[in-house]
Amino acid sequence: MRFLVTGSNGLVGSRVCALLERAGHEVVGLGKGPRRTPLHHAYVECDLTDERRLSGALEAAAPEVIIHPASMTEVDSCERDPEQAFAVNVGATGAVARSARKLGAHLVHVSTDYVFDGEAGPYDEQALPNPRGVYALTKHMAEQAARTFVPGCAIARTAVVYGWPAAGRANFGAWLVGAFSQGQPVRLFEDQYVSASFADSVAEMLVELGERKLGGVWNTCGADVVDRVSFGRALCEVFGFDAGLITPTRLADMKLASPRPLRSGLRVDKVRAQLRSQPLGLGESLRRFHAAWQAGRGA
Known part of the structure; x- marks a missing residue:
């Protein structure tokens, strides 16, 4: 099958491309700036906010399936620059979805748990979103844009994605490893509960949604819901770091x-019942994360 993957230099996109290559699919990756991965698939440098160039790249690739992880994910940056957040998260998704409709391609759009207000989690696929903040609002609008043009698309919601090696800015897990490795103390939220998600596992689920051309909403994330302090302590146990470096704090205190x-x-x-690619529990995710870190260090 012919796949096109946006954000192919990124944490999730690069792993999706690697899995697709390994499975023998024809892959075109789209990314901002030069290629930053050692993979062999075709690559097109493209700013997704340039709709004309984006549409041309998609039409030239003529994919059967588009997997769209690319987005502006720095939450506070989105709040400070809503125009850019809208352009990347909503405008680009709308352009990708319009091209998918024109090409007759299946679309797997990657979204987030931030579409919910966090008053009554954890949430299943039937829960009604209530986004707060620019990032959350633009990701919710992106879901609507994808559905508007490709009603049969898959909406894959994930949360706090981490992995090694990091791609671009450090993800939550990679940031913790870097800090703990240097003996630096960190402040973690004891009152924010999340489904921390290992990037390799997320990529496996996205690839399956694409290969099987499944539609609807899917929670493609880690299997366990934990607060960030508990995540940090579990990481310390697996990696052998000092959990005393963690200072619990509350979200409201950070302003x-x-x-x-x-x-x-x-x-x-739903994912457990219907996908072959199963969500990982926290312990298994961290063990795989640790193995990737050790391999990257040549340990």
Whole structure:
């Protein structure tokens, strides 16, 4: 099958491309700036906010399936620059979806648990979104844009994606490893509950949604909902770091630019029942994360 993957330099996109290559699919990756991965698939440098160039790249690739992880994910940056957040998260998704409709391609759009307000998580696929903040609003609008042009698309919601090696800016897990490796103390939220998701596992689920051309909403995330302090302590146990470096704090004390959902997290019953690629529990995810870190260090 012919696949096109946006954000192919990124944490999830690069792993999706690697899995597709390994499975023998024809792959075209789209990314901002030069290629930053050692993969062999075709690559097109493309700013997704340039709709004319984006549409041309998609039409030239003529994919059967488009997997769209690319987005502006820095929550506070979105709050400070809503125009850019709208352009990347909503405008680009609308352009991708319009091209998918024109090409007759199946679309797998990657979204987030932030579409919920965090008042009553964890959430299943039938829960009604209530986004707060620019990032959350633009990701919710992106879901609507995808559905508008490709009603049979898959909406794949994930949360706090981490992996090694990091791609671009450090993800939550990679940031913790970097800090703990240097003996640096960190402050983690004890009152924010999330479905932390290992990037390799997320990529496996996205690839399956694409290969099987499945539609609807899917929670493609980690299997366990934990607060960030518990995640940090579990990481320390697996990696052998000092959990005493963690200082629990509350979200309200940080005075961040953008609101975050507190009791968030996503239920994975549907994925467990219907996908071959199963969501990983926290322990297994961290063991795989640790193995990737050790391999990257040549350990």
